[in-house]
Amino acid sequence: MSTASEASLAPLSSIATIGQHEGETVRVRGWLYNLRASGKLLFPIVRDGSGTIQGIVPKAAVSEEVFETLKNLTLESSLTITGTVRADSRAPSGFELDVADVSVTQRVPDDQPFPITLKEHGTDFLMERRHLWMRTPRQSAILRVRATIMRAAQEYFDTNDFVRTDPPILTPAACEGTSELFEMKYFDEGNAYLTQSGQLYIEATALALGKVYSFGPTFRAEKSKTRRHLTEFWMIEPEVAYADLGDLMVLAEEFLSHIVQTVLAKHRADLKTITGGDEKAAKLEKIQAPFPRVSYDEAHAMLEEAFSKGLVENRHTYGDDFGSPDETYISNQFDRPVMVHRYPAAVKAFYMQPDPADASKALCVDVLAPEGYGEIIGGSQRVDSYDLLKQRILDHGLPLESFEWYLDLRRYGSVPHSGFGMGIERVVAWVCGLEHVRETIPFARTLNRIYP
RNA sequence: UCCGCAGUAGCUCAAUGGCAGAGCAUUCGGCUGUUAACCGAAGGGUUGUAGGUUCGAGUCCUACCUGCGGAGCCA
Known part of the structure; x- marks a missing residue:
C-alpha cells in the first residue's frame, strides 16, 4: 500500500x-x-x-x-x-x-459474513435485515426514486404558490370517525391518537392562506395484510379555497403527471435496475394529463358488463363502494390513472359536499393507478354549509364538541373548497412496478413487523 | 375478524410412509477478463412446537405458534 x-x-x-x-x-x-x-x-x-x-x-x-x-x-x-x-x-x-x-x-469478520448474498432470499429474511437489504442496488434505486417522487410532489405545489402547512400528528379524536387509530395516553387530557389524515386541519389553513398542502406521516391501525398497506405511511395533501371538484381533478392529473415525468427525466437507469427492462419507462411515458374521468355510475356499468361477460368474479352491487378486484378491473381498462368521481354519499366520509345534480352522490374523486395498484389519490369538495355539516356530524354519531372548531370554518366566511390526499408509497410502488409497498419506504411498518 | 398457502443446513429449495439431500454462502485448494464467474474438497440438521396413528413420520391426523397474501377497510 x-x-x-x-x-x-x-x-x-x-x-x-x-x-x-x-x-x-x-x-x-x-x-x-x-x-x-x-x-x-x-x-x-x-x-x-x-x-x-x-x-x-x-x-x-x-x-x-x-x-x-x-x-x-x-x-x-x-x-x-x-x-x-x-x-x-x-x-x-x-x-x-x-x-x-x-x-x-x-473489515467484515470472516466468521460473521454479510448475511445477504447475491442469490435469492425470502421476503421475511430480507425484511428482518432491512437495514442491510437496502444496500443492494435494486433497493437503493427504489429509495432514490422515492426521494425524487417526494421532492417532485413538493416542487409542484411550491412552484404553484401553495403554502406548506403541516397539521398535528397527535390528535384528540378521529378525523373521519371510521379508521382504527393508534391510541396513547396524553398527560391528564385523556387519550390522544396518531393522525390518520391532516385534512380537517388543512381545511383551516386553506381558509387562512388560500392554497396549502401538508406532507407527513400518517397512521392507520387497521389490521390490513395486503401488498398495498402499511400502518405508517406518508401522505401529501393539498387543500384549495374556492376550488370545486372540477378544479380538484385538474389539479390531481397535472400533479401526478409532473411527478411521473420528473421520475422519467432523472431515473431511467434506476427504473431499469428495479424492473429489469425498459417496458416500465415506456408505460410511464403515457402518464400525461388529461386523465380519463369515469363517474361512479359509469364505472358500475363497466363492472356490470364485465360480470355478464365473465371478466370479473363477483357482481358489484350498485350503491356499494368498489372492492379491490373492482378497482383493478376498472383501472386495467386504461393506460393512464383513471379518475372515478361522484360515489354514493352513503359510502363516503361525512365532510363531502353533495352533488347539486343528485344529492345522493358526493362530489368526490378516487384516482386509481394503472396495473391494479389501486387507489393512489382520494379527494373531494368539502361541505361548506354550516347547517348541513352539523347535521352530518350528528348523523354519523360523532361528538359535536370535538368538531366545534371545524364548524367555525363554516361559521366565519365559509367558501367552497376541495382537497385530496396522495399516498406516497402506493405511487412509488406503481411507478417502480413493485409487488409490495413495503419496499417503497426505508423501514416499513406492517401488521406483523416493527423491527428493525 | 374471515379464507387460503407455507414452515427441512446460514440462505433458496428437494426428499412414493423406509439411510435427510442439492445449489448458494462459509473454510481450504486451483484458474490472468470474470459478469449472481467457474472447477475440486471440507465443515454444516432436535425437519416451527406439543401430542397422536404406525414396525417405521420431514411426509398422515389433531391442536397451537410464526410468517405470507387475499377479503373487509383504506392511501
Missing part, C-alpha cells in the same frame, strides 16, 4: 459520475459489493450508494500487500479504492477502474 499522502493526491469521485474522470486517477469511498477472482487477477466490485463499479487488479500490477488485502477481503467491508478510470465495453456502466491502491476502513 502506498502512503496516505500519496493516496490523498487522487480526487474523490462518486461512482455515478466517474465517467467524467476517464483516464484520470480517482479515489472511491464505499463498500466491497462483490469479489470475483481468476488466479492472479481480481475483480472487486465497489458500491458507494450512487452506483457500482468493477475494479481490475492484476497481481503483477500492484504491491503484494494490495493484492493480498483485496483477495482476502470480505463482502461489505468498507474501503477506499484508488485507481485509473478506463472505458470498457464489457462493463455494464461502461467504465472500469484499474486499481492501484486500497485502504480498508473496517
Whole structure:
C-alpha cells in the first residue's frame, strides 16, 4: 500500500459520475459489493450508494500487500479504492477502474459474513435485515426514486404558490370517525391518537392562506395484510379555497403527471435496475394529463358488463363502494390513472359536499393507478354549509364538541373548497412496478413487523 | 375478524410412509477478463412446537405458534 499522502493526491469521485474522470486517477469511498477472482487477477466490485463499479487488479500490477488485502477481503467491508478510470465495453456502466491502491476502513469478520448474498432470499429474511437489504442496488434505486417522487410532489405545489402547512400528528379524536387509530395516553387530557389524515386541519389553513398542502406521516391501525398497506405511511395533501371538484381533478392529473415525468427525466437507469427492462419507462411515458374521468355510475356499468361477460368474479352491487378486484378491473381498462368521481354519499366520509345534480352522490374523486395498484389519490369538495355539516356530524354519531372548531370554518366566511390526499408509497410502488409497498419506504411498518 | 398457502443446513429449495439431500454462502485448494464467474474438497440438521396413528413420520391426523397474501377497510 502506498502512503496516505500519496493516496490523498487522487480526487474523490462518486461512482455515478466517474465517467467524467476517464483516464484520470480517482479515489472511491464505499463498500466491497462483490469479489470475483481468476488466479492472479481480481475483480472487486465497489458500491458507494450512487452506483457500482468493477475494479481490475492484476497481481503483477500492484504491491503484494494490495493484492493480498483485496483477495482476502470480505463482502461489505468498507474501503477506499484508488485507481485509473478506463472505458470498457464489457462493463455494464461502461467504465472500469484499474486499481492501484486500497485502504480498508473496517473489515467484515470472516466468521460473521454479510448475511445477504447475491442469490435469492425470502421476503421475511430480507425484511428482518432491512437495514442491510437496502444496500443492494435494486433497493437503493427504489429509495432514490422515492426521494425524487417526494421532492417532485413538493416542487409542484411550491412552484404553484401553495403554502406548506403541516397539521398535528397527535390528535384528540378521529378525523373521519371510521379508521382504527393508534391510541396513547396524553398527560391528564385523556387519550390522544396518531393522525390518520391532516385534512380537517388543512381545511383551516386553506381558509387562512388560500392554497396549502401538508406532507407527513400518517397512521392507520387497521389490521390490513395486503401488498398495498402499511400502518405508517406518508401522505401529501393539498387543500384549495374556492376550488370545486372540477378544479380538484385538474389539479390531481397535472400533479401526478409532473411527478411521473420528473421520475422519467432523472431515473431511467434506476427504473431499469428495479424492473429489469425498459417496458416500465415506456408505460410511464403515457402518464400525461388529461386523465380519463369515469363517474361512479359509469364505472358500475363497466363492472356490470364485465360480470355478464365473465371478466370479473363477483357482481358489484350498485350503491356499494368498489372492492379491490373492482378497482383493478376498472383501472386495467386504461393506460393512464383513471379518475372515478361522484360515489354514493352513503359510502363516503361525512365532510363531502353533495352533488347539486343528485344529492345522493358526493362530489368526490378516487384516482386509481394503472396495473391494479389501486387507489393512489382520494379527494373531494368539502361541505361548506354550516347547517348541513352539523347535521352530518350528528348523523354519523360523532361528538359535536370535538368538531366545534371545524364548524367555525363554516361559521366565519365559509367558501367552497376541495382537497385530496396522495399516498406516497402506493405511487412509488406503481411507478417502480413493485409487488409490495413495503419496499417503497426505508423501514416499513406492517401488521406483523416493527423491527428493525 | 374471515379464507387460503407455507414452515427441512446460514440462505433458496428437494426428499412414493423406509439411510435427510442439492445449489448458494462459509473454510481450504486451483484458474490472468470474470459478469449472481467457474472447477475440486471440507465443515454444516432436535425437519416451527406439543401430542397422536404406525414396525417405521420431514411426509398422515389433531391442536397451537410464526410468517405470507387475499377479503373487509383504506392511501
